[in-house]
Amino acid sequence: MNAREEILDRMRRALDGAQAPPRTPREYRRSLDPGTDAVDLLIDRLLDYKARVHHGTEAIAAALGDAGRVVVPADLPAEWRLGGARFIEDEALTTAELDEMDAVLTGCAAAVAVSGTIMLDAGATQGRRAITLVPDQHVVVVRRDQVTGHLAEALPRLDPSRPQTWISGPSATSDIELQRVEGVHGPRRLDVVILPE
Amino acid sequence: MSAAFPKAAKVALGMPQLRSNLAHATGTIRDKRAKAAGELDDWQRLRDTAAAVKADVQHRMPELAVTFERNAIAAGATVHWARDAAEANAIAARITREAGAEEVVKIKSMATQETGLNEYFAAEGLAAWETDLAELIVQLAEDEPSHILVPAIHYNRTEIRDIFKGRMPDAPEGLTDDPAALAEAARLHLRRRFLSAKVAVSGANFAVAETGSLVVVESEGNGRMCLTMPETLISIVGIEKLLPCFEDLEVFMQLLPRSSTGERMNPYTSVWTGVAAGDGPQNVHIILLDNGRTDVLADEVGRQALSCIRCSACLNVCPVYERTGGHAYGHVYPGPIGAILAPQLEPGRHDDLPYASSLCGACYEVCPVKIDIPEVLVHLRQTGPHGVGEKAAMSAAEAVMARPRLWRAALGAARFFSRPWRRRGFMRRLPWPGSKWTASRDMPVPPGESFRDWWKERER
Amino acid sequence: MSRIGLFITCINDALYPQTPKAVVAVLERLGYEVDFPQDQTCCGQMHANSGYRKDAVRLAKSFDRVFGAYDAVVTPSGSCAAMAREQYPALIGGDIGERVYELSEFLLDHAGVEDVGARFPHTVAYHPTCHGTRVLGLGDKPLRLLRAVEGIELIDLPEADQCCGFGGTFALKNAEVSSAMLDDKRRHAAGTGAEYLAAADNSCLTHIGGGLSRAGGPEPIHYAEILASTE
Numbered sequence: 001m002n003a004r005e006e007i008l009d010r011m012r013r014a015l016d017g018a019q020a021p022p023r024t025p026r027e028y029r030r031s032l033d034p035g036t037d038a039v040d041l042l043i044d045r046l047l048d049y050k051a052r053v054h055h056g057t058e059a060i061a062a063a064l065g066d067a068g069r070v071v072v073p074a075d076l077p078a079e080w081r082l083g084g085a086r087f088i089e090d091e092a093l094t095t096a097e098l099d100e101m102d103a104v105l106t107g108c109a110a111a112v113a114v115s116g117t118i119m120l121d122a123g124a125t126q127g128r129r130a131i132t133l134v135p136d137q138h139v140v141v142v143r144r145d146q147v148t149g150h151l152a153e154a155l156p157r158l159d160p161s162r163p164q165t166w167i168s169g170p171s172a173t174s175d176i177e178l179q180r181v182e183g184v185h186g187p188r189r190l191d192v193v194i195l196p197e
Numbered sequence: 198m199s200a201a202f203p204k205a206a207k208v209a210l211g212m213p214q215l216r217s218n219l220a221h222a223t224g225t226i227r228d229k230r231a232k233a234a235g236e237l238d239d240w241q242r243l244r245d246t247a248a249a250v251k252a253d254v255q256h257r258m259p260e261l262a263v264t265f266e267r268n269a270i271a272a273g274a275t276v277h278w279a280r281d282a283a284e285a286n287a288i289a290a291r292i293t294r295e296a297g298a299e300e301v302v303k304i305k306s307m308a309t310q311e312t313g314l315n316e317y318f319a320a321e322g323l324a325a326w327e328t329d330l331a332e333l334i335v336q337l338a339e340d341e342p343s344h345i346l347v348p349a350i351h352y353n354r355t356e357i358r359d360i361f362k363g364r365m366p367d368a369p370e371g372l373t374d375d376p377a378a379l380a381e382a383a384r385l386h387l388r389r390r391f392l393s394a395k396v397a398v399s400g401a402n403f404a405v406a407e408t409g410s411l412v413v414v415e416s417e418g419n420g421r422m423c424l425t426m427p428e429t430l431i432s433i434v435g436i437e438k439l440l441p442c443f444e445d446l447e448v449f450m451q452l453l454p455r456s457s458t459g460e461r462m463n464p465y466t467s468v469w470t471g472v473a474a475g476d477g478p479q480n481v482h483i484i485l486l487d488n489g490r491t492d493v494l495a496d497e498v499g500r501q502a503l504s505c506i507r508c509s510a511c512l513n514v515c516p517v518y519e520r521t522g523g524h525a526y527g528h529v530y531p532g533p534i535g536a537i538l539a540p541q542l543e544p545g546r547h548d549d550l551p552y553a554s555s556l557c558g559a560c561y562e563v564c565p566v567k568i569d570i571p572e573v574l575v576h577l578r579q580t581g582p583h584g585v586g587e588k589a590a591m592s593a594a595e596a597v598m599a600r601p602r603l604w605r606a607a608l609g610a611a612r613f614f615s616r617p618w619r620r621r622g623f624m625r626r627l628p629w630p631g632s633k634w635t636a637s638r639d640m641p642v643p644p645g646e647s648f649r650d651w652w653k654e655r656e657r
Numbered sequence: 658m659s660r661i662g663l664f665i666t667c668i669n670d671a672l673y674p675q676t677p678k679a680v681v682a683v684l685e686r687l688g689y690e691v692d693f694p695q696d697q698t699c700c701g702q703m704h705a706n707s708g709y710r711k712d713a714v715r716l717a718k719s720f721d722r723v724f725g726a727y728d729a730v731v732t733p734s735g736s737c738a739a740m741a742r743e744q745y746p747a748l749i750g751g752d753i754g755e756r757v758y759e760l761s762e763f764l765l766d767h768a769g770v771e772d773v774g775a776r777f778p779h780t781v782a783y784h785p786t787c788h789g790t791r792v793l794g795l796g797d798k799p800l801r802l803l804r805a806v807e808g809i810e811l812i813d814l815p816e817a818d819q820c821c822g823f824g825g826t827f828a829l830k831n832a833e834v835s836s837a838m839l840d841d842k843r844r845h846a847a848g849t850g851a852e853y854l855a856a857a858d859n860s861c862l863t864h865i866g867g868g869l870s871r872a873g874g875p876e877p878i879h880y881a882e883i884l885a886s887t888e
Contacts, residue, residue: 003278007436007487011259014495021252028239028246028448045461092475095392095426115451115462128476129425129467133418134392152447160408160443161272163469163476166450168462171418175331175347176354176376177218178225178458184330184380185387186418186465207833516820520837553831555824555838556706558791571792575744578708588709595704595712598667599719601696608671623870633829637836638867641672648665648674652693 032149038113039147039194045116049169050182051190058082060105063139063191067103071135073127076105080141090131098130103137104187110157111147115168118142118192119154122162129163138187140167145197202549205525206517218353219522226513229459230563236461237451246448248567251504254439255494261406261439262485268409272471274481279433281488282312289314289398289431290321292482296429298323298395302387304413304420305329306400307345307507308433308486310529311542314398325398326390328419330383337364343523343531346457346509351522354379380417387419397423397478401434402506403449404483407442410470411483414453414463424467430478435486437503449506452565457508489542498576502537504566509534511560511570517553526550533560537573540581551577605649612643619645662727663691664720664757666734666859667699673859679885680733680760683773686885687764691731697723702740705748707826717741717749729767730757733881735789735857738762743792759789759857760881761798771805777886778808782851782875784842784865786858787820799857799880806883812849816841823864839868847874855880 001009032038043053054063061083064070070085071093081087088101107125108118118140120126125141132138148154158164171186182188209215234240254261266276279285285308293301301318303309303325315336318325327336331349335342338360342348349357358374367386372378399420403412411432413420424430440449446468454463472481494500512518512532523531528539528547536554539547551574560570583591597603618624623639626632634640661684665677677693684691701716720741724730730753732738738759745754764770783803789795803809822828822838842865846854854875856862866877 003280003284006280007278007485007491008259008262010487010491011262011436011494014491014500015256015258018256018497021249021256024249024253025242025245028242028451029237030447048461049464099392112462115454117462122473122476128473129421130477133421133425150447151450152444155444155447160405160410160468161470163473164467165421166462166466166468167464168460169464171416172464173330173376173380173417174458175329175334175349175417176357176379178222178229178347178350179376181376181380183377184384184417184419185328185391185422203831203833206831210833210837516822516838517831517834520834551708552827553834555787555820555822555827555835557787557820557824559787559818559820562791575706575708578706579710581708583708587707591704591707591709591712595709595715598698599715601698604667604670604698611671623867625871630829633832634867636832637839637871638864639870640867641863643671644674646674648670648677648693649695651674651678 030150030152032113036149038149039144041113041149042111042116042147043194045113046169046192049116051169051192054191054193057195060139060141060193063193064103064105067137069101070103070105071098071101071131072105073125073131076107076125080105090127095130095134098134101135103139104131104135105139106132107141108146110154111142112151112154113147113149115151117166117168119158120165120167121158123159129165132165133186136187137189137191139191139193141193141195143195143197200549201527202525202553205527206521209521209525214353215351215522216520218351219519222347222350223513223519226459230456230510230513233455233459233461237455243448243452244565244567247452247565248504250440250445250448251566253441254437255500255503257441258436258439258494261441262436265404265406265409265439266485268407269471269483272409274409274471274483277482277484279484279486279488285312285433285484285486285488286314286317288484289433290318290323292429292431293323293396296396296480298429300324300326301396301398302326302328302390302394302423302427304397304399304415304423305332306398306433307529308400308435309398310342311488312433312486314433328387328391328423330380330417333383333387334360337361341524342529344509344512345507345530391422391426394427396429396431397427399423399430399432401432401438402453403440403446404434404438405440405443405446408470410443410468412446413467416458416464418465421465421467424469425477427478429480429482431482431484433484433486436490453506453508456510456563456565492544493541496541499537499541499573501568502534502541502573504568505534505538506566508565510563510565514559514563516557516559517555526553533570534568537570537577540577548581551581608643608647612645612647615642618642659728660726661689661691662724662730663693664697664724664730664732664737665693666732666737668860668863669733672863673879676733676859676879676881679879679881680731682885683881684731686774687768687770692727694723700737700740702737703825705740705744710748714748717745721749721751721753725753728756729763731760731763732757733760733857733879734859735759735786735793735795736860739788739792759793759795761795761802761857764802765798771801773802773805773884775884775886776807776888777883778888779853780810780812780851781853781855781883782812782814782846782849783817783880784814784821784846784854784856784861785817786856786861789857790818795857802884803855803880809883812851814849815845821861821865823861828864839864843868843872843874847872849875851875853878855883
């Protein structure tokens with residue numbers, strides 16, 4: 001018997017005569033209480049993670065600060081490419097070329113207010129994973145209508161067949177005395193620009 | 198029966214620096230977890246769902262494993278099966294060589310700790326570089342991890358600074374023990390390695406059957422580096438990591454970060470499904486690992502240990518773990534979850550671990566998937582071996598206690614023979630095995646009049 | 658009127674007659690008639706938790722024989738009540754476990770009384786024992802009863818929910834770890850400056866008290882004895 005058959009056979013034997021467990025209850029929350037504003041909550045969570053939050057398209061330039069070379073996905077809207085930076089479209093840039101970039105500017109697929117999470121699924125305005133990873137600063141644009149309250153509302157907006165990155169604040173570690181330190185291997189600065197719908 | 202734990206625990210208890218590091222770290226994380234869990238008013242309902250999903254996974258494991266395999270292959274992944282650690286390591290080494298590489302970068306993974314992949318690679322002339330900060334510390338120190346989530350929890354910042362200065366060739370001049378400076382040193386040390394690595398090795402937190410996706414939960418970005426930059430990715434995944442549907446992540450991704458680091462969400466979660474053209478590794482391998490798990494599955498009570506999502510909340514609240522640290526357990530899975538997993542994964546080798554607990558129940562209270570760890574501990578005690586002397590003593594006690602007249606006579610005898618100590622009220626030194634008690638505690642003396650005498654007198 | 662059987666537990670039978678006496682006093686003060694079946698011995702917890710299932714089954718059956726006819730069984734021990742309620746169904750089946758109440762459960766949930774008419778003008782720290790709190794789910798029930806006692810001054814015990822390190826045979830099999838846990842509990846108890854350390858289990862109090870009697874600190878006392886007091 002090959003390994004696959006043997007493992008499957010062991011599983012079946014282990015479960016021989018086992019009773020089916022009861023139906024899975026799903027009584028947990030799927031949305032915020034009415035009256036709680038998802039965007040306000042998202043901003044509160046992002047600030048708690050030491051991300052920086054900006055408002056409106058014009059703020060993109062300020063969010064990019066003095067970044068000189070900014071990589072962008074080729075389908076990033078032209079009206080987002082603001083400020084004095086040089087915007088370089090990602091056409092299969094090499095790792096070494098990416099490493100030369102000061103920042104990356106993208107959109108996102110969805111955001112989750114309760115946990116302060118921005119979700120990328122390699123869809124429109126987001127590009128491939130490497131561009132949001134190698135540069136030291138990530139500026140991400142979130143439209144108000146992309147903000148959901150709970151994870152349960154955000155997951156249906158993602159395409160599970162594409163690679164996803166869920167981002168909750170800048171890269172961090174708690175490996176030393178469980179004290180959180182922002183900035184390890186991922187972008188050390190996360191700037192979130194909130195746009196009206 | 199092995200007595201490795203009590204001996205190793207005694208050694209750990211004699212190390213004041215270790216105990217203070219552990220007490221500080223577990224105390225911090227306990228409070229953070231309680232706050233993060235307390236913030237969700239549906240926490241208990243999330244736990245109920247998670248426990249039920251995992252029970253369903255166990256019940257449907259053959260079906261879900263095959264579904265996962267089919268969907269992962271359809272998405273471009275190559276799926277391998279490994280009966281044990283040796284088989285998994287050999288497959289990983291073969292893929293690494295076929296990719297033309299002599300080294301791999303690694304994401305922190307309990308499965309590869311379990312298979313001893315690093316040691317296997319070293320023996321094969323291949324190098325495996327840990328990239329998680331804590332794993333890096335442990336690897337540089339040539340030490341063993343002592344915690345599931347924070348493998349270097351037994352070191353404080355000064356000790357870590359000294360490890361970096363002594364063993365990291367490119368450690369910055371004048372490195373301080375500021376955690377931010379230490380993290381920066383790790384960033385510099387690993388960056389070139391990330392950007393040039395050809396092969397990465399990972400585990401996975403979840404394997405979604407419905408979509409064939411794998412999920413890795415991390416904080417630092419080293420995981421993203423490993424999952425994105427190299428051409429070849431090898432993921433070693435225990436068969437119990439399956440989840441039926443993508444939707445299930447909405448439950449587990451609330452429970453896991455809040456239970457492990459006490460955060461609302463971990464900084465980075467990566468989800469990938471086979472190969473994505475032009476994005477990340479184009480050569481994606483998944484090794485489904487048994488390594489004793491199907492034996493655990495066969496135990497009706499013990500199989501709930503396979504629900505574990507490796508959050509380590511049980512370690513952080515365990516009064517035993519807090520005082521002994523992880524090394525005393527002698528297995529890659531320490532703490533309460535280790536005490537029920539290790540003896541089941543390696544039958545006959547860790548029979549003393551189910552006793553490394555006062556059954557206080559703090560672990561069950563925090564477990565996000567509601568593993569009744571005390572229940573399994575007691576079950577393993579009841580099905581495991583017993584020492585001959587203890588067995589005789591327990592049988593004798595039962596024989597007396599099961600016969601009311603004998604029991605009453607025994608109580609009378611105890612009162613009679615303890616008379617010399619009655620005025621003092623306690624005994625300070627008992628012969629073995631009572632000496633184990635009186636080493637640190639006095640033993641009270643039976644009183645002159647028993648409740649039974651008093652009751653009889655009253656009824657008259 | 659329901660028939661109440663008093664299960665005093667083996668440790669009280671051997672070492673602490675004052676605790677079941679106190680339970681009798683409190684229940685009789687509230688107008689209940691209590692019965693003490695002479696053939697009771699041990700609930701089997703030590704055997705079950707040490708891995709001796711067959712022995713535990715025999716003791717559980719004997720418990721069922723002795724107490725099977727009672728409408729309610731009251732016991733001054735969170736861990737023995739937890740044993741009956743949580744472990745008996747798997748060991749011997751039947752429903753005897755459902756009728757076993759730890760004293761505070763009986764007083765609050767069954768009798769509906771919070772103020773039992775006690776007076777105890779002393780300072781007291783309360784240690785919530787693990788099995789009572791986590792397995793039985795007593796919550797703050799014993800504390801609620803204590804708060805209603807006249808003259809009592811309750812002092813918070815730091816890290817109260819931490820195990821004292823007893824754990825039955827754990828105290829012998831892992832004596833060093835157990836002692837290290839005891840050290841911390843003892844330090845916190847002594848630090849309260851209270852006259853008494855109360856709890857719902859004399860097994861835990863034997864352990865903590867055994868340490869306190871060496872290094873000094875509050876006097877261990879079962880909370881039933883405080884409820885019985887009218888000094």
